[in-house]
Amino acid sequence: MLKILGRDNSINVRKVLWLCEELGLAYAREDWGQSHRGTDDPAFRALNPVGLIPVLVDGEVVLWESNVILRYLAARQGRSDLLPEEPAARARVEIWMDWQASDFSNALRAAFHGLVRKNPDYADPAVIEASRQAWVRMMAVLEGQLEKAGGHVAGPDFTLADIPIGLTVNRWFLTPIERPDLPAVAAYYDRLNERPAYRAHGRNGVP
Ligand SMILES: N[C@@H](CCC(=O)N[C@@H](CS)C(=O)NCC(=O)O)C(=O)O
Numbered sequence: 580m581l582k583i584l585g586r587d588n589s590i591n592v593r594k595v596l597w598l599c600e601e602l603g604l605a606y607a608r609e610d611w612g613q614s615h616r617g618t619d620d621p622a623f624r625a626l627n628p629v630g631l632i633p634v635l636v637d638g639e640v641v642l643w644e645s646n647v648i649l650r651y652l653a654a655r656q657g658r659s660d661l662l663p664e665e666p667a668a669r670a671r672v673e674i675w676m677d678w679q680a681s682d683f684s685n686a687l688r689a690a691f692h693g694l695v696r697k698n699p700d701y702a703d704p705a706v707i708e709a710s711r712q713a714w715v716r717m718m719a720v721l722e723g724q725l726e727k728a729g730g731h732v733a734g735p736d737f738t739l740a741d742i743p744i745g746l747t748v749n750r751w752f753l754t755p756i757e758r759p760d761l762p763a764v765a766a767y768y769d770r771l772n773e774r775p776a777y778r779a780h781g782r783n784g785v786p
Contacts, residue, residue, distance in 0.1 A: 687750065
């Protein structure tokens with residue numbers, strides 16, 4: 580059985596839990612990180628030298644980096660509907676995954692960690708406001724994409740790209756900030772909510 584290491588309120592662990600649910604894959608999850616076992620434990624570092632969650636163990640295969648794990652599981656299950664094999668179609672999915680993991684996450688970090696996690700490293704109101712403004716700019720990009728794409732972030736149908744983006748949208752609605760009205764994003768949030776796996780691991784009250 581698959582083993583997933585990481586607490587279930589981590590956005591990056593939730594990506595993997597959501598996908599396992601979509602794929603109908605059984606797994607055992609172990610709590611690691613923050614108030615649980617620390618990821619500086621040598622047993623954990625032996626699996627992931629950078630000490631971050633999630634880690635996936637699939638027999639001899641040990642992986643870290645959440646979006647890599649998503650790609651691995653979709654390919655393992657032959658789900659080219661979620662991650663196309665044709666290079667251009669695949670790249671159109673991966674653009675949104677990589678953007679979420681880089682510029683998008685960097686933009687919202689201070690607002691989210693300052694206001695929701697109450698992390699003292701992000702207590703400066705000016706830094707939080709700059710982060711909020713950057714987050715709004717990223718969400719305007721997403722709004723434009725959703726207006727064009729026809730239902731989901733990489734096109735009409737659900738793909739792997741919707742997992743990182745859908746979790747970030749959940750975070751947007753659960754963070755106490757001033758938000759502009761973004762109708763395509765709101766409709767997308769409700770569309771994702773039709774998926775039991777999103778209700779279980781995405782829009783489940785956890786920011
Ligand atoms: N790029 C990594 C980022 C992983 C990451 O930042 N994980 C956070 C939780 S979301 C973590 O391990 N934090 C330390 C902890 O929880 O102890 C990925 O996508 O997997």
